[in-house]
Amino acid sequence: xxxxxxxxxxxxxxxxxxxxxxxxxxxxxxxxxxxxxxxxxxxxxxxxxxxxxxxxxxxxxxxxxxxxxxxxxxxxxxxxxxxxxxxxxxxxxxxxxxxxxxxxxxxxxxxxxxxxxxxxxxxxxxxxxxxxxxxxxxxxxxxxxxxxxxxxxxxxxxxxxxxxxxxxxxxxxxxxxxxxxxxxxxxxxxxxxxxxxxxxxxxxxxxxxxxxxxxxxxxxxxxxxxxxxxxxxxxxxxxxxxxxxxxxxxxxxxxxxxxxxxxxxxxxxxxxxxxxxxxxxxxxxxxxxxxxxxxxxxxxxxxxxxxxxxxxxxxxxxxxxxxxxxxxxxxxxxxxxxxxxxxxxxxxxxxxxxxxxxxxxxxxxxxxxxxxxxxxxxxxxxxxxxxxxxxxxxxxxxxxxxxxxxxxxxxxxxxxxxxxxxxxxxxxxxxxxxxxxxxxxxxxxxxxxxxxxxxxxxxxxxxxxxxxxxxxxxxxxxxxxxxxxxxxxxxxxxxxxxxxxxxxxxxxxxx
Amino acid sequence: xxxxxxxxxxxxxxxxxxxxxxxxxxxxxxxxxxxxxxxxxxxxxxxxxxxxxxxxxxxxxxxxxxxxxxxxxxxxxxxxxxxxxxxxxxxxxxxxxxxxxxxxxxxxxxxxxxxxxxxxxxxxxxxxxxxxxxxxxxxxxxxxxxxxxxxxxxxxxxxxxxxxxxxxxxxxxxxxxxxxxxxxxxxxxxxxxxxxxxxxxxxxxxxxxxxxxxxxxxxxxxxxxxxxxxxxxxxxxxxxxxxxxxxxxxxxxxxxxxxxxxxxxxxxxxxxxxxxxxxxxxxxxxxxxxxxxxxxxxxxxxxxxxxxxxxxxxxxxxxxxxxxxxx
Numbered sequence: 001x002x003x004x005x006x007x008x009x010x011x012x013x014x015x016x017x018x019x020x021x022x023x024x025x026x027x028x029x030x031x032x033x034x035x036x037x038x039x040x041x042x043x044x045x046x047x048x049x050x051x052x053x054x055x056x057x058x059x060x061x062x063x064x065x066x067x068x069x070x071x072x073x074x075x076x077x078x079x080x081x082x083x084x085x086x087x088x089x090x091x092x093x094x095x096x097x098x099x100x101x102x103x104x105x106x107x108x109x110x111x112x113x114x115x116x117x118x119x120x121x122x123x124x125x126x127x128x129x130x131x132x133x134x135x136x137x138x139x140x141x142x143x144x145x146x147x148x149x150x151x152x153x154x155x156x157x158x159x160x161x162x163x164x165x166x167x168x169x170x171x172x173x174x175x176x177x178x179x180x181x182x183x184x185x186x187x188x189x190x191x192x193x194x195x196x197x198x199x200x201x202x203x204x205x206x207x208x209x210x211x212x213x214x215x216x217x218x219x220x221x222x223x224x225x226x227x228x229x230x231x232x233x234x235x236x237x238x239x240x241x242x243x244x245x246x247x248x249x250x251x252x253x254x255x256x257x258x259x260x261x262x263x264x265x266x267x268x269x270x271x272x273x274x275x276x277x278x279x280x281x282x283x284x285x286x287x288x289x290x291x292x293x294x295x296x297x298x299x300x301x302x303x304x305x306x307x308x309x310x311x312x313x314x315x316x317x318x319x320x321x322x323x324x325x326x327x328x329x330x331x332x333x334x335x336x337x338x339x340x341x342x343x344x345x346x347x348x349x350x351x352x353x354x355x356x357x358x359x360x361x362x363x364x365x366x367x368x369x370x371x372x373x374x375x376x377x378x379x380x381x382x383x384x385x386x387x388x389x390x391x392x393x394x395x396x397x398x399x400x401x402x403x404x405x406x407x408x409x410x411x412x413x414x415x416x417x418x419x420x421x422x423x424x425x426x427x428x429x430x431x432x433x434x435x436x437x438x439x440x441x442x443x444x445x446x447x448x449x450x451x452x453x454x455x456x457x458x459x460x461x462x463x464x465x466x467x468x469x470x471x472x473x474x475x476x477x478x479x480x481x482x483x484x485x486x487x488x489x490x491x492x493x494x495x496x497x498x499x500x501x502x503x504x505x506x507x508x509x510x511x
Numbered sequence: 512x513x514x515x516x517x518x519x520x521x522x523x524x525x526x527x528x529x530x531x532x533x534x535x536x537x538x539x540x541x542x543x544x545x546x547x548x549x550x551x552x553x554x555x556x557x558x559x560x561x562x563x564x565x566x567x568x569x570x571x572x573x574x575x576x577x578x579x580x581x582x583x584x585x586x587x588x589x590x591x592x593x594x595x596x597x598x599x600x601x602x603x604x605x606x607x608x609x610x611x612x613x614x615x616x617x618x619x620x621x622x623x624x625x626x627x628x629x630x631x632x633x634x635x636x637x638x639x640x641x642x643x644x645x646x647x648x649x650x651x652x653x654x655x656x657x658x659x660x661x662x663x664x665x666x667x668x669x670x671x672x673x674x675x676x677x678x679x680x681x682x683x684x685x686x687x688x689x690x691x692x693x694x695x696x697x698x699x700x701x702x703x704x705x706x707x708x709x710x711x712x713x714x715x716x717x718x719x720x721x722x723x724x725x726x727x728x729x730x731x732x733x734x735x736x737x738x739x740x741x742x743x744x745x746x747x748x749x750x751x752x753x754x755x756x757x758x759x760x761x762x763x764x765x766x767x768x769x770x771x772x773x774x775x776x777x778x779x780x781x782x783x784x785x786x787x788x789x790x791x792x793x794x795x796x797x798x799x800x801x802x803x804x805x806x807x808x809x810x811x812x813x814x815x816x817x818x819x820x821x822x823x824x825x826x827x828x829x830x831x832x833x834x835x836x837x838x
Contacts, residue, residue: 054835056710075711090706092699102692102701111692138821152710252602432637 004063005030006051007190011060015045020046023060024217028160028193028211030202033186035202035223037235037269038194038212039438040410041396044195045087047212048162049277052084054079064387083153083163088144090228091137096497097354098133101152127184143174143484150181160191167201168435171291171464179205190390197235197438199228211235232502236440244446247454253281254317255427255458256302256340262309263297271297272308273482279427281319284449284459286473286490287464288498294482295462299429302340304332316340319426319456339426353416356405361386364422389418393444421448428452431462442475446472466495480505514788516665521787522780523674524740525702525754528553530677530776532731532758535725539595539690540762542721543828544602547613549729550595550755551620555735556730557751559590559626564646566739567633576649583646583734593728594620599722605717606832621752628745640744648745650735655813673735677776680728684769686814698723701826704833714833732758757783760808764813766823779804789797 004027013021021043025285028034038044049055049094051062053074061068065078065321070075075082091100099118109115117133129147137145144265153161163182167175182192182205195201202209203223208218211234232240256279265271272294289295300306304327314327318338327335329419356364364382386400393414397407404412417433430449434442449472453459462471471474473490478501485501532549539546546552549833561588568574598616635641650671657668688694699707700717708714736751737743757779764779765771786792786800815823 052709073711073713078711084709086709088705090703090709093700093827094702094703095695096826099695100706103695104707104712105692107692111690111695145552181675282813 002281003030003066004028004066007063008047009061009063009286010049011047011050011057013043013050013055013057014337016398020215021050022215023058024212024215026220028191029208030191031186031189032207033182033194033205034220035206035209036193036212037199037202037209037231039197039235039440040078042212042235042410044212045164045408046215048084048164048193048195051077051082052162054084064400078156078158080179081157081159082162083156083160084145084159085153085164085166086147087164087168089149091148092144092481093138094136096134096136097131097140097148097151100137100148101155102134105156108153118375119155120151123151126187127154127181129181131384142169143171143178147168159189160193161185162193162195164195165197166194167196175201197230199439202226203228204230230501232439235438240440242439242441242443244468245450246445246474247450248436249280249283249325249453249474251282251456253319255279255281255319255457256317257315258302258311259313261298261301261312261314263301263306263312264309265297266416270377271467271482275479275482275484276462277477277484277487279460281456281458283474284453284461284472284478284490286469287460287462287479288469288476288502289479290502291464293502295431295479297482298479299431299460299462300429301428302327302333303331304328314429317318329347336423341420341423354404354412357403359386359399359401359403360390360395361400363415364389364419378480385419385422387414389422389500393441395420410441413437414441417448421452425447425452425457427458427460429460432464433461434468435464442468466498470495470498478502512662512818518788519666521778521784523670525780525783526776527670527674528732528736528754528791529758529761529779530689530772531657531673531683531775532729532755533592533761533765533772534677534681535728535730535732536758537726537765537767537769538684538697538721538725538774540767541698541701541717542725543826543831543833544599544722545613545702545830546595546598546610546616546722546726547759548594548620548767549613549759550597550727550752551617551728552591552598552752553733553736553755553758554624554704555622556587556591556693556727557592558627558733558745559644559730560584560587560734561631561641561737561743562586562627562743564743565641567792568643568645569790572812576645576652579646580641580649583650583738584731584827587730587734588727591729591733592727594681594730595722595726596719598726599719602719602832603722607636609832610832615828617752617755621749624697624751625747628747641745643738647738650738653753658681671739673731673739677735678773680731681769681773688769692812698826701828704831708833708835715837719763728796729755729758740818757804760763760805762812763825764804764808766811767825770824778807782807 003394006028007027011021024047027208036044050057052072052075053071057073062071069080081394098113098120100117101120120131120133129149129151131147167179170178185192194206203226207224208220208222208233209226211218213235221399228242259276261272263272270364275298287295297306301308308328312328316325316327316338325338361383364385365377389395390400395411395414397411404415417430420428431446449459449461461473470490470493476488476490476493476498478485478498480502483505485505532553536546536549537701552577560583564579564583567579567582594616598612601612603610631641650673653670654668665721679760688698697717699712700714716812730762733751761775762781765775783801787798
């Protein structure tokens with residue numbers, strides 16, 4: 001084994017009463033790809049933020065290249081050759097790529113953006129990036145922004161790169177491209193640390209895996225000796241069943257009938273084209289598709305948040321009165337009252353559905369504050385509900401009145417999904433419900449969805465992971481370019497088939 | 512013709528005061544701090560220069576115009592920068608709400624300035640109106656020869672040096688923001704302090720620097736108002752305050768670009784004084800005309816949000832406090 005390029009000894013960091021890292025001692029070796037694995041809130045990001053100078057440890061020592069260092073701010077980290085790509089990109093939207101790269105650096109030749117652009121092109125050629133240095137960040141896709149962040153740290157001469165959940169927002173193809181880049185960097189002699197909780201990625205890319213649990217360092221193992229089960233057990237601290245249950249569908253009842261649904265987005269592009277399907281109570285309908293192929297608009301149309309084209313029809317068969325209701329034209333509130341619930345987890349989890357500066361219990365009130373008979377809101381029920389979710393989903397938070405934006409991403413999501421499920425809907429739509437969640441919580445969510453299904457709820461599950469879709473869903477609707485390219489039985493569908501339908505419609509390539 | 516020339520001149524005098532305020536506030540806002548204390552800071556700049564020069568002129572046999580001008584400029588900059596420093600300390604170090612702090616500073620500044628202004632008037636004794644004739648004359652001295660060039664001279668060269676200084680400052684600030692590394696760093700602080708911090712930029716130092724310099728430039732506006740606009744006297748009528756708010760509105764009108772502040776300031780001046788040149792207005796309808804700069808600002812706001820141009824938006828982190836370990 002080669003020498004340790006970074007050694008952490010007894011590093012401890014707490015935020016108020018919360019102990020984020022407890023006496024962590026670990027080594028990072030030169031030229032390796034190390035995965036830092038742990039559940040949400042296990043202190044992975046906090047630990048790495050101490051290397052990148054965002055946080056300063058309460059006590060403990062950090063040694064870089066054999067010398068004990070004091071990393072007080074990001075400048076010190078750059079001086080040590082450490083660069084971090086944060087999960088929430090630290091880019092300025094109105095700047096070009098080159099401006100974002102050069103910001104904060106004192107250049108000897110003065111301020112020459114053209115020279116910077118040249119150097120960026122050189123880095124791109126070396127590692128296989130595609131990036132236009134003049135492009136503004138607000139015109140970039142998520143994956144381009146990430147590429148820019150990586151270029152930024154390489155430009156600063158970092159030898160040790162820390163990537164915080166780099167694949168959370170990428171499509172499978174983009175992830176593959178990122179991994180190629182990471183391998184190129186390793187070939188170039190750089191050390192790469194990847195923070196993640198996706199086991200198959202850990203196994204695919206890394207040389208070694210270091211595991212954190214509840215802020216404490218558990219152990220590190222060589223990837224070739226590791227299995228999914230073993231890593232999960234180390235990460236969670238107990239054996240986890242990695243099979244998703246799929247109870248038989250019984251008592252199937254038509255709940256939702258979507259006919260000829262078409263709509264345009266704000267840029268005037270048609271995002272849904274003649275979509276028709278049925279959803280039944282007592283089953284889980286999966287929706288597969290490359291991100292941005294109309295999933296969001298489909299769910300929002302049903303929830304009443306989207307303008308649809310004439311000719312579209314969405315009929316809802318209420319379990320209460322057994323009558324047919326036309327949902328188009330109703331307000332979102334009215335649709336909710338009928339029992340159709342949407343929990344959409346956007347890329348920035350706080351963007352839609354939760355108010356960051358409010359606590360858990362206040363967020364519970366957001367959608368039913370108007371119930372009750374007096375002018376005062378009823379705080380008891382939401383408080384009880386918040387405590388219930390805290391317990392059931394094991395949300396890590398100092399208390400139910402702590403503003404939710406202080407929670408880690410996965411915990412924020414648990415609050416959001418938990419609230420929608422708690423409303424006991426007749427139709428439950430979830431989009432990317434497990435995006436960014438660790439394995440244990442993901443399985444908790446699958447279990448909750450199955451419970452809803454058994455209770456007769458029509459569950460619509462928009463997912464990214466095809467393996468999960470095939471294990472969890474009874475039927476899988478495949479979207480391609482806003483059109484339904486097919487509805488498959490989840491028990492018999494093959495992955496290749498779904499993949500092909502995601503990219504081609506009726507035998508034609510989707511442009 | 513005569514009417515046009517005098518409207519143009521009035522607009523330039525008026526515009527210069529708010530141009531200083533606007534350019535100073537643009538620097539502050541580019542660092543992510545919305546300082547609503549501009550009126551107060553301009554007051555502080557004005558009274559500081561007046562007090563300094565009053566003491567100097569009162570205690571010197573034959574005051575030198577050069578020293579008078581330097582003293583007035585330094586005092587107005589320093590007085591205003593101290594006001595800015597108070598604001599910076601409260602909003603950056605103590606992370607107080609920026610809007611509330613700014614409004615408080617407006618009230619504080621006008622209170623302090625009018626207290627000392629009133630005292631000076633009392634000191635001046637029997638005239639009951641102080642004056643600093645040497646300084647004021649120096650400030651109002653126009654460019655020899657050029658000012659006599661008929662209409663052109665009247666339109667462009669019949670002003671004191673501060674009018675030209677304001678334009679030069681606006682151009683320099685624009686160049687600083689666009690063309691220098693320090694300007695890029697400062698804009699990053701205002702757009703995304705987390706990004707700036709992660710890039711190794713000292714967010715706190717940049718904010719303090721921008722607020723103090725920006726306030727100092729606002730202070731020039733106050734100094735110009737006292738020395739040139741009202742000819743070296745003091746008036747307790749709150750007109751600096753009115754101008755200060757217009758400077759804040761002008762920042763929005765200029766879409767946070769100092770170069771737009773130049774013509775924007777003069778346009779505001781024209782709009783503000785136009786009522787004098789429109790015949791047949793009653794007192795009530797005059798007031799409607801004085802409202803025009805604000806109406807134009809609102810139209811610009813609506814227009815920029817309709818066009819959805821990312822370049823014309825306020826700095827993204829404007830008004831938000833920054834604390835590194837906050838999550």
